[in-house]
Amino acid sequence: MGKLLIVSVGLLVVFTAWLLYGPFGDGEPPKLPDFYWGPKTKENQKEDTTIRPFKINIDEKILADLKTRLKLELSPEGNRLTPPLEGIGFEYGFNTKFLKTVTTHWLEKYDWRAREKLLNKYPQFKTSINGIDIHFQHVKSQSKKQYKQTRPLLLLHGWPGSFFEFQKVIPLLTDPVDSDTNFELLIPSLPGYGFSERSHRPGLGAVEMAQLFLKFMQRLGHEKFYIQGGDWGSLIGTHMAALYPEHVVALHLNMCTSSHPRAHLRILIASLYPSLFMNEVDIPKHYPLSNLITKLLEELGYFHIQATKPDTVGVALSNSPSGLAAYIIEKFSTWTNMEWRKKENGGLIPYYQLDELLDNVMIYWVSNSITSSTRLYSETLTKREFAWDLDRVPVRIPVGCLSVASDFASMSEFHVKDKFHQLISYTRSNKGGHFAAFEIPEIFAKDVLNFINLLEQKAKPRTSEL
Amino acid sequence: MIGKVFIVSIFGTSVLIGWILHGPLGDKDPPTLPDFYWGSTDRKIQKEDRSIRSFKINIDEKILTDLKTRLKIELSADRLTVPLEGIHFQYGFNTITLKKFTNHWLDNYDWRIREKTLNKYPQFKTLISGLDIHFQHVKGQSKKQYKQTRPLLLLHGWPGSFIEFQKVIPLLTDPVDSDTNFELVIPSLPGFGFSERPPRPGFGPVEAAQLFLKLMKRLGHNKFYVQGGDWGSLIVTNMAALYPEHVMAVHVNLCMSSHSRTHMRHLIGAIYPTLFLSEKDVARLYPLSKYFSNLLEESGYFHIQATKPDTVGAGLSNSPSGLLAYIMEKFSTGTNPSWKTKEDGGLIPYYNKDDLLDNIMIYWVTNTITSSMRFYAEVFTLRTLGYKMDNVPVKVPAGCLYLPYEISGHTDFHIQDKYHQLLSFSRENKGGHFAAFEVPDIFSKDLLKFFNLVENNSTIHKFTE
Numbered sequence: 001m002g003k004l005l006i007v008s009v010g011l012l013v014v015f016t017a018w019l020l021y022g023p024f025g026d027g028e029p030p031k032l033p034d035f036y037w038g039p040k041t042k043e044n045q046k047e048d049t050t051i052r053p054f055k056i057n058i059d060e061k062i063l064a065d066l067k068t069r070l071k072l073e074l075s076p077e078g079n080r081l082t083p084p085l086e087g088i089g090f091e092y093g094f095n096t097k098f099l100k101t102v103t104t105h106w107l108e109k110y111d112w113r114a115r116e117k118l119l120n121k122y123p124q125f126k127t128s129i130n131g132i133d134i135h136f137q138h139v140k141s142q143s144k145k146q147y148k149q150t151r152p153l154l155l156l157h158g159w160p161g162s163f164f165e166f167q168k169v170i171p172l173l174t175d176p177v178d179s180d181t182n183f184e185l186l187i188p189s190l191p192g193y194g195f196s197e198r199s200h201r202p203g204l205g206a207v208e209m210a211q212l213f214l215k216f217m218q219r220l221g222h223e224k225f226y227i228q229g230g231d232w233g234s235l236i237g238t239h240m241a242a243l244y245p246e247h248v249v250a251l252h253l254n255m256c257t258s259s260h261p262r263a264h265l266r267i268l269i270a271s272l273y274p275s276l277f278m279n280e281v282d283i284p285k286h287y288p289l290s291n292l293i294t295k296l297l298e299e300l301g302y303f304h305i306q307a308t309k310p311d312t313v314g315v316a317l318s319n320s321p322s323g324l325a326a327y328i329i330e331k332f333s334t335w336t337n338m339e340w341r342k343k344e345n346g347g348l349i350p351y352y353q354l355d356e357l358l359d360n361v362m363i364y365w366v367s368n369s370i371t372s373s374t375r376l377y378s379e380t381l382t383k384r385e386f387a388w389d390l391d392r393v394p395v396r397i398p399v400g401c402l403s404v405a406s407d408f409a410s411m412s413e414f415h416v417k418d419k420f421h422q423l424i425s426y427t428r429s430n431k432g433g434h435f436a437a438f439e440i441p442e443i444f445a446k447d448v449l450n451f452i453n454l455l456e457q458k459a460k461p462r463t464s465e466l
Numbered sequence: 467m468i469g470k471v472f473i474v475s476i477f478g479t480s481v482l483i484g485w486i487l488h489g490p491l492g493d494k495d496p497p498t499l500p501d502f503y504w505g506s507t508d509r510k511i512q513k514e515d516r517s518i519r520s521f522k523i524n525i526d527e528k529i530l531t532d533l534k535t536r537l538k539i540e541l542s543a544d545r546l547t548v549p550l551e552g553i554h555f556q557y558g559f560n561t562i563t564l565k566k567f568t569n570h571w572l573d574n575y576d577w578r579i580r581e582k583t584l585n586k587y588p589q590f591k592t593l594i595s596g597l598d599i600h601f602q603h604v605k606g607q608s609k610k611q612y613k614q615t616r617p618l619l620l621l622h623g624w625p626g627s628f629i630e631f632q633k634v635i636p637l638l639t640d641p642v643d644s645d646t647n648f649e650l651v652i653p654s655l656p657g658f659g660f661s662e663r664p665p666r667p668g669f670g671p672v673e674a675a676q677l678f679l680k681l682m683k684r685l686g687h688n689k690f691y692v693q694g695g696d697w698g699s700l701i702v703t704n705m706a707a708l709y710p711e712h713v714m715a716v717h718v719n720l721c722m723s724s725h726s727r728t729h730m731r732h733l734i735g736a737i738y739p740t741l742f743l744s745e746k747d748v749a750r751l752y753p754l755s756k757y758f759s760n761l762l763e764e765s766g767y768f769h770i771q772a773t774k775p776d777t778v779g780a781g782l783s784n785s786p787s788g789l790l791a792y793i794m795e796k797f798s799t800g801t802n803p804s805w806k807t808k809e810d811g812g813l814i815p816y817y818n819k820d821d822l823l824d825n826i827m828i829y830w831v832t833n834t835i836t837s838s839m840r841f842y843a844e845v846f847t848l849r850t851l852g853y854k855m856d857n858v859p860v861k862v863p864a865g866c867l868y869l870p871y872e873i874s875g876h877t878d879f880h881i882q883d884k885y886h887q888l889l890s891f892s893r894e895n896k897g898g899h900f901a902a903f904e905v906p907d908i909f910s911k912d913l914l915k916f917f918n919l920v921e922n923n924s925t926i927h928k929f930t931e
Contacts, residue, residue, distance in 0.1 A: 040551055065543045072539075073784050078532050080783040082836035084776065086666040092843055093777030201551040301773040305766030311549065312558030312795045313770075316781030316788020318545040323781020323788065330777045371547035378557055 024261040027392040037199035038131025054124045058366045070107040090346040094326035098345045135195035136188035148180040152222040155187045158231020160328040162363045165438040172445035192372030194363045205379035210239035230254040242393040254436040256401035258419035259391040282412035306377035314371030336433035400425035400451030404432035425451045494857040504664045505596020521589040537572040555806040559791035563810045600660035601653035613645040617687040623696020625793040627828040630903040637910035657837030659828045670844035675704035695719040707858040715920045719901040721866040722874035723884035724856040750875035771842035779836030800899035865890035865916030871898030890916040
């Protein structure tokens, strides 16, 4: 009997060790080479390190061409949209009846020049990093209010979003009302998105973008900084935190996920008896697993085609404004609230303003970046990218999570513990979906401020430099 | 003591195996289907129009003008993103090659001439279950005498159309070395080309099987043969499983089975593949990791069409370049997956540009890309899965043409759980997914071989009764 006990304990120890140090174990951050993403012909030129002011000023030809295409698509002879099936809202995708409402507004009411002015409100710049021009907003405090410390904060968007998502939170973060800390904001467009140049060669995935954005922050004179991200921004920010803990002081995410091998284990094990492991509130979001898997299957078609054939699907999206609007705005419906799939207008009106939704679509259209934006998926889901093995590298710096009401990609506190070793803040909001900064800017900003102020107070008293 | 344990174990294991083989892995009976109706309710109130109306393709000039306008815009205000350095078709349709096709489409492709050729054989339309179904109906042209003339239904899939069969028509209506010739019925699937689309959800591969039985009956054929590839393969297989008293034999060029025992054979075979399969066959199915990663790489379109057809359909309905890239990519990868490494995707000069464009035009002029993709969304529903058709065996004679570059790698070893009378399984060394279109000689030769085999087998032949 005693022998049995000793052997059992021994096996348990071996198993735990294997779990923690074997295939499910943590890893070390890899050393990344210095990447170059520009055209081959310019590869040996010295990098231009200037930071050039930029204002969006779209060539009139592009706007005229857009109007021509919209007119054609909306004309009685040129109307080629198939009516929805009887009784169907958004269950088969973007409802074409409602799509006509969107594109009609786009053609007849949407005023790009007026919106362009708004998008140019804050200072923008471009600078070349790793051979490609990166567009960004750089916003400092506008008021005369005194703050204890002003910290650089990198805000990273995802797909199908853009820098536009952060416009409402900018003043809430540069000039917060109830905070010791305020922020100097850096809001870039990801490479291949909007006004940032795309890579000319294969290989620019999320890990490579992490290096690019470290260099970006360093170019702007920041060796230490905070990061906030959602969607791809969450993944890139997490990679930066794992790779460069000496530079990233803290990380805030509104899409908290982990691909650590033990996260998958946690997801499976907790499914056996969720209430034993998890906060009650979190359970219905992830269990039963069959529900989650069904949801993922239903919603990841775009992910699958973009991860494999971005150039194919990109052709129609680059050429048809209706096509691009449907493809992008569908996500603003389903990823804000999955229940909206039952509605003919996808729940979009009056929850969102058509002008705002179209601002985002326009950023893709006028810069013609939909194809390059989707390539991020095919660059990240490759053997090459998996070989960095960054998923198992833990993030040891402080992390704060904002868990919104409905983001099917988010994970619970229990699931992400292996990845985020210092998860010092996990906020559950009963509002909001995937595009948190855009949809619930006050809640978003408040959570970022709370998290950072918590850290600033915890920090040992020292000079105002990080 | 040991004896009792042994006996109980054997008994228990037998019960378990029996349950597995007859329960989840067992054959199922065909479901009884209600009489489906897809038309509008006021149409139903009227007496159903059973007329078979002559049809000729004659596209309104406005549609052709609109197409030219869009092509001109797309080619002049070029919004295509160039491929990444060193990349050809690995990320999808190469935009440099795309421009070659769209330029040809605008400058050289002559629809009116192509239309004439497409109208070569007699076409008709008739209302089945409330939907107007387009089809070609072709009989022997020559004066040659055949022992028997059999009705044969040919079903296409996605992103194909009835045009895939044009080259095999004469080879089947007037074969050179055959006792049997065929009276061909070549429809367009509902929602594809000139066939009306279902107006409400629910039209999947089982509903299609019933619809095409009704079509054959409408044409006076109570007994007939069926042949299909892609979705056509699934639909004719369903027909054979559901209606063995009507479907005398079934031929497919997509050798595949979703019977649960087939999956078992595929998975368990991984333990020792060469025990059951030849080296060549093994290479197509194993290792499982490679098989599934290839499948994942090529099934993005399937996934998005099965979930959001209306979303992706919006752009494809409006952009000719977009539609061309989306459909023609399949003619590259579906013909030979290794062509991804070629800048032209292997398409030029393997295929004739005009032949490829004919197929694109069928989708464009009828504006059916969205409705065609909805078929995928109707396949993976609780309703379709509820029919449990996968495990309903096909008991009538079956034949399969197994081409080297077809997507499925299932061999006769795998599909025998589905096709209980697999009389013919032909391994050829040329051809891919679009068999009738790409290798019409191999295709028709195999059909003739199979159906003559059926005709000459006196024990199973039941056409005359």
